[in-house]
Amino acid sequence: MFKSGFGDTGDFEAMARQYWSAWGDAMRQGGIGGNADPQPAQQWQQAVDWWSRLLPDGRSQANDAVGRFNQQASQWFGQMQQVAAQFAGQDASAREVSQAWRQAMGANGDGNPFTDLFKAMRGQGAHGMDEWLDQVKPYLEGFQQQSQRWQQLPAFGQYREHQERWQALQLAQQDYQQRTDALSALMLKCAQRAFEVFEDKLIGHEEPGRQITSARALFDLWIDSAEQAYAAIALSAEFRKTSGALTNAQMRLRGCIQLEVEHVTALFGMPTRTEIDSAHRKVAELERALRRAAAANARPVAERKGAPASPPAEPVAAPAKSRPRRAPRKPPAITHKAATGKPAAKRRTTARKLAAKPSVVEQKAPARRAAKAESGKATRKSVVKKPAAKNPPAKKISAPARKNSARKTTAAKTAPARSGNNQVVSMKDWVARYAAMNTPDAIGKDKARK
Amino acid sequence: MNGPLNITPDALAQEAITLQQKLSAGLQTLPEVEDVQYGATAKEEVWRDGKVVLYRFVGEQAPTAQVPLLIAYALVNRPYMVDLQADRSLVKGLLARGEDVYIIDWGYPDRSDRFLMLDDYINRFIDGAVDHLRRSSGLDAINLLGICQGGAFSLCYASLHPEKVKNLITMVTPVDFHTPDNMLSNWTRDMDVDLFVDTLGNVPADLMNSSYLMLKPFRLHLQKYVGLVDILDDKHAIEDFLRMEKWIFDSPDLAGEAFRQFIKQFYQGNGFVNGGIEIDGEAVDLGNVDMPILNIFAEQDHLVPPDASRALQGLAGTRDYTELSFKGGHIGIYVSSRAQREVPSAIHEWLGKRAR
Numbered sequence: 001m002f003k004s005g006f007g008d009t010g011d012f013e014a015m016a017r018q019y020w021s022a023w024g025d026a027m028r029q030g031g032i033g034g035n036a037d038p039q040p041a042q043q044w045q046q047a048v049d050w051w052s053r054l055l056p057d058g059r060s061q062a063n064d065a066v067g068r069f070n071q072q073a074s075q076w077f078g079q080m081q082q083v084a085a086q087f088a089g090q091d092a093s094a095r096e097v098s099q100a101w102r103q104a105m106g107a108n109g110d111g112n113p114f115t116d117l118f119k120a121m122r123g124q125g126a127h128g129m130d131e132w133l134d135q136v137k138p139y140l141e142g143f144q145q146q147s148q149r150w151q152q153l154p155a156f157g158q159y160r161e162h163q164e165r166w167q168a169l170q171l172a173q174q175d176y177q178q179r180t181d182a183l184s185a186l187m188l189k190c191a192q193r194a195f196e197v198f199e200d201k202l203i204g205h206e207e208p209g210r211q212i213t214s215a216r217a218l219f220d221l222w223i224d225s226a227e228q229a230y231a232a233i234a235l236s237a238e239f240r241k242t243s244g245a246l247t248n249a250q251m252r253l254r255g256c257i258q259l260e261v262e263h264v265t266a267l268f269g270m271p272t273r274t275e276i277d278s279a280h281r282k283v284a285e286l287e288r289a290l291r292r293a294a295a296a297n298a299r300p301v302a303e304r305k306g307a308p309a310s311p312p313a314e315p316v317a318a319p320a321k322s323r324p325r326r327a328p329r330k331p332p333a334i335t336h337k338a339a340t341g342k343p344a345a346k347r348r349t350t351a352r353k354l355a356a357k358p359s360v361v362e363q364k365a366p367a368r369r370a371a372k373a374e375s376g377k378a379t380r381k382s383v384v385k386k387p388a389a390k391n392p393p394a395k396k397i398s399a400p401a402r403k404n405s406a407r408k409t410t411a412a413k414t415a416p417a418r419s420g421n422n423q424v425v426s427m428k429d430w431v432a433r434y435a436a437m438n439t440p441d442a443i444g445k446d447k448a449r450k
Numbered sequence: 451m452n453g454p455l456n457i458t459p460d461a462l463a464q465e466a467i468t469l470q471q472k473l474s475a476g477l478q479t480l481p482e483v484e485d486v487q488y489g490a491t492a493k494e495e496v497w498r499d500g501k502v503v504l505y506r507f508v509g510e511q512a513p514t515a516q517v518p519l520l521i522a523y524a525l526v527n528r529p530y531m532v533d534l535q536a537d538r539s540l541v542k543g544l545l546a547r548g549e550d551v552y553i554i555d556w557g558y559p560d561r562s563d564r565f566l567m568l569d570d571y572i573n574r575f576i577d578g579a580v581d582h583l584r585r586s587s588g589l590d591a592i593n594l595l596g597i598c599q600g601g602a603f604s605l606c607y608a609s610l611h612p613e614k615v616k617n618l619i620t621m622v623t624p625v626d627f628h629t630p631d632n633m634l635s636n637w638t639r640d641m642d643v644d645l646f647v648d649t650l651g652n653v654p655a656d657l658m659n660s661s662y663l664m665l666k667p668f669r670l671h672l673q674k675y676v677g678l679v680d681i682l683d684d685k686h687a688i689e690d691f692l693r694m695e696k697w698i699f700d701s702p703d704l705a706g707e708a709f710r711q712f713i714k715q716f717y718q719g720n721g722f723v724n725g726g727i728e729i730d731g732e733a734v735d736l737g738n739v740d741m742p743i744l745n746i747f748a749e750q751d752h753l754v755p756p757d758a759s760r761a762l763q764g765l766a767g768t769r770d771y772t773e774l775s776f777k778g779g780h781i782g783i784y785v786s787s788r789a790q791r792e793v794p795s796a797i798h799e800w801l802g803k804r805a806r
Contacts, residue, residue, distance in 0.1 A: 051473050055480055062480045062688070065678060065695055073675035081466070088459045097455060117667065202454040211456035214465050218455070219676065226668040234633050234664075244640025251642070251649040258649070277564065277651065284565035284707075291574055 044078035072117060077219055079104045084215035094202035101222065102195050112188045133173075165263075169256040176253045179246040186233065186242050194222075194229035201225050469679060476682030486689045488696060489530040490539045493553070497582040501557030504579040505529065509545030517616055517805065518583045518592045519544065521553040522576060524599035525708070526658050526701045529555045531784055532597070534693055538785045543794025549801070554579050558702040564651045566705040568606070568712065569730035576607050580614050591616035591741075593801060598622050598754060598780075602716060605762075606729055609738040617804050619744045619797055622780055624754045625736075626761035628720045633665050634753065638717040647710040655701035662698075665752050694785065722765060736762070742770035744800045746793065750779040772800060 052070045055063065083100045092100075105113040201221055205212050212218050233239050262272040497504040504520075521541075523531055532553070533541040544551050554575060559566065583592045594615050596604025601623025608615045627635045647653070663670045681687035721727035727734040743766055747759035756775065763771055774796055776783050783789050 047470075047473070051477070054477055062483050062692060064699075065675070065692060066480070068671075069675035069678050073672045076672050077676045081462075084455070084457050085462060087453075087455050088457045088462045090453075090455075092453045092455060094454050097453070117671065118664075205454035206452060212454055213456050213461060215457070215462060216465065216676075218457075220673065223668045223673045227666060230667065231633070235631065235636055240636050240640050243637055244642075248640075248642045248645055251645045255645070255649045273651070276561065280562050281565045283562070284567075284570075288570070 044081055045075055048074040048078075077215075080219040080222065081215045084218050094199050094206060097202055097218075098195055098199035101198065105191075107191055107195065110188070112184060112191055114187045114191045115184055118187065133176075165256070165259060169253075169260065172249070172253040172256045176246075176249040179242070179249040183242050183246050186239060190230050190233045193233070194226040197229050198222055198225035472679050472682045476679075479682060479685045479688060482685055483688050483692065486692050486696070488528075488535070488693060489533050490536040491533050491541050491545065496552070496586070497579060499575060499578050501559065501563070502575045502579075503555045503557065504582060505553050505555060507533070507541050507545055507551045507553070509542075509551075511545075511548075513545070513550035514548030515550050515801070515805070516587070517589060517801075518550045518552055518587050519595055519801070520579060520583060520592055521551065521595045521597065522600035522604050523553070523556075523597040525556055525571070525704055526599070526655070527597075528697075528700055528702070529553045531697060534697060534785055535690070537787075538693075538790060540784060540789065540794055543790055544798060547794060547798040549798060552579070552583060556702065559652060559705045560703070561651060564706040567707045567730075568603075568715075571708055572603055572607050572610065572729050576603060577611065577614075580607075580611070584614065589616075590614070593617045593619070595619040595621065595797070596623060597784075598624070599712070602712075602722075605722065605736060605739060605766075606727065606734045608741065609734045609736060610729060610732055612738050612740055615741050617742045617744070617801055618739065619746070619800070620759070620762065621746045621793075622748050622751055622754045622759060622783055623745070623762070624716070624758045625722045625765065626720065626758050627717050628723070629755050629757040629761075631755045632758055634661065635717050637661070638713050641713070643710050643713040643718070647706040650706065652706045653704040653709045655703050658704065659699055659701055662753070694781075697781070697785070723761065735767075736765040737767040740767045740769075742772075742804050743768050744772045744774065744797065746774045746776060746783070746796070748776045748778050748780055748783045750777075750782075753780040770804070 048070055052066050055066060080101070083097065083104050086100055087097060102108050105111070107113050198221065201224065202212075204210070205221070212221065258273065262274060265272050492508040493505040494508060495503050496506045521532060523529065533539045536542065541551055541553075556571075556575075580592060580594070584590065591614050594604050594608065594617075596602070596619070598621070601620040602625075604615075604618060604620060605623070605625070608618050624632075629635075650657075678691060681691060715721040715727045719726050721734070722736055725733070725735075743762065745759060745762050747754070747756045749756055751759075760773065763773060776789065776792065778786050778788060783793065
């Protein structure tokens with residue numbers, strides 16, 4: 001009915017009016033039967049397709065939303081309009097309506113209306129994976145048929161490592177396909193259950209006064225039914241196993257593919273993902289080691305002197321300290337417990353934690369003062385000091401902690417400044433400063449102190 | 451008529467015409483909608499460690515509260531989740547009541563951040579931000595507001611550094627990850643997270659978002675967009691809709707190692723309840739969380755079921771525990787108009803009573 005090429009809103013309105021009035025006339029002349037023309041679902045979709053094409057490019061957020069609407073929502077709603085039109089002005093039972101909806105969704109036999117929906121919901125990464133698999137599927141399947149015996153053969157000779165990798169890839173692909181089929185079967189079960197729930201809910205609307213009076217209300221009822229059926233399955237152990245197995249199978253397949261890609265990139269002298277990960281891991285571990293070293297350095301000297309010597313330890317990983325869990329739990333309390341002071345004895349010393357960090361930028365300009373100065377001009381009258389007097393400041397920082405704050409400030413002052421008030425301590429300086437502390441011996445002592 | 455439908459041809463035709471009018475109106479309004487802005491409140495950077503930045507929100511009046519309030523949200527979100535627009539901003543509500551509000555922006559981790567661990571997030575970033583605030587305020591301890599996963603991080607932090615947290619507020623925070631209505635938890639239980647992270651490295655945001663959509667696929671993927679047609683003739687409503695879209699889909703990738711630890715220790719091991727959470731080798735025990743706690747949960751939360759949050763009451767070591775239920779869902783608790791009315795004032799009043 002609609003053809004692309006209409007240039008503006010006026011065209012759309014004219015054509016849409018023509019379409020809707022034709023459709024409205026058909027409705028008034030006795031509704032739309034199964035074979036009647038026009039078919040609302042198709043034409044609704046055509047209208048929406050055409051409508052979305054009229055929207056100008058460039059409004060990325062709006063276009064994304066329209067895209068999501070057009071992707072599937074409009075199609076499902078169009079189908080429901082068709083079902084509603086089928087029964088307009090007629091007295092139909094819940095079963096008849098439910099059956100018509102099944103038929104519209106192509107779910108009368110083994111058809112699974114949920115498959116496309118769930119496929120469309122996968123993230124971009126999964127889409128890429130699916131597309132790639134779709135592309136290579138014919139080759140993989142052909143290869144599989146020819147190589148079923150080969151897959152089971154032991155690998156040997158010069159190329160045994162390669163053969164083993166290829167065999168693993170083949171098996172991973174087969175496994176992934178099987179797991180995908182298993183989840184699809186479960187979703188088919190979910191769809192069937194959703195139609196049953198839909199019928200039950202329709203029966204609940206058979207009383208006068210509770211009847212459904214619009215296609216949109218019928219659509220919303222279907223959404224409720226589908227969600228209810230889906231939630232029951234998604235919370236089941238069967239879903240957990242099936243979806244978990246599919247996720248794991250997909251990861252195994254991805255892993256095999258990534259391995260092949262690494263072989264190719266390595267062949268051409270390009271850095272591989274594994275190599276880059278390895279470098280990133282070292283950087284992360286170095287940062288952690290520096291942080292610990294800095295923390296150790298920030299502790300009071302007396303504390304450090306008192307620390308017993310300990311054997312050298314592995315530089316980064318700290319030994320697992322297992323503190324016993326507090327055994328007796330307090331009895332079930334009322335929702336709001338009385339506010340009572342707790343002994344401060346449990347509170348630990350904060351000193352060791354008050355340490356400078358690598359690559360930390362401190363904005364030295366006191367933001368609080370700046371904000372106060374700025375806002376104070378305009379709202380001086382409204383800012384009353386009374387609340388402050390009512391709520392005196394929490395206890396001031398304790399002596400050791402203050403000492404550490406001072407230490408930190410001094411350290412920051414000696415670091416090279418980037419610009420303005422930002423005090424930047426570069427990674428390079430930190431490496432130089434704490435290299436000595438990062439020796440196994442120093443770290444061993446640090447752990448002992450901890 | 452005795453059947454479930456009472457749809458007249460006229461009514462159906464009218465419904466179709468209304469839809470057509472809405473679509474036509476959309477052709478006028480959608481092009482007028484600029485890419486909407488997020489983050490209604492001015493903020494200034496006060497501290498930074500790598501990609502992680504601590505911001506201080508600047509209100510229209512100077513804060514009257516003496517103790518800074520630090521917000522830590524989930525790694526999958528962005529800071530404007532609590533400051534979406536002028537009339538949907540928890541931050542604005544808190545500032546208006548005199549709170550001194552700060553937020554940690556986790557940034558967008560890239561592949562170079564893959565090896566960040568929970569230790570880094572808790573003992574480096576949160577602790578660094580807290581120490582900065584303690585120094586700048588001259589106080590021993592500050593107030594901490596943790597949201598969702600940020601709430602779980604805050605609980606870990608409060609357990610490991612109780613002396614630095616004066617008051618703890620947790621919002622829609624999972625504590626018991628094994629309640630029977632926790633769909634996400636059910637899905638992660640049979641997942642081989644080692645294989646997952648070893649293969650993917652960082653966890654792509656798209657993958658996380660599809661998991662969240664899969665919690666209510668028909669409502670979030672179909673019904674919501676059919677509902678979009680209803681507002682096509684209202685530019686402001688479209689802008690609100692688009693802001694929410696951005697809120698939902700603008701998600702950073704997740705650092706792989708931190709994700710691995712979080713899934714293993716929290717989702718699979720249910721460590722707050724069963725024990726076994728270790729951050730940098732140090733055991734996390736909620737019994738150490740002895741400062742006053744305000745625990746806010748949402749009654750219709752499909753991501754963090756109410757019981758998952760309420761478990762905190764039986765586990766925390768505090769004797770000053772307050773629980774607030776919010777009538778709404780996981781997203782409504784930040785952006786709904788009810789949330790703007792109720793949440794900031796509840797937090798402010800609760801903090802006010804514990805300001806000494």
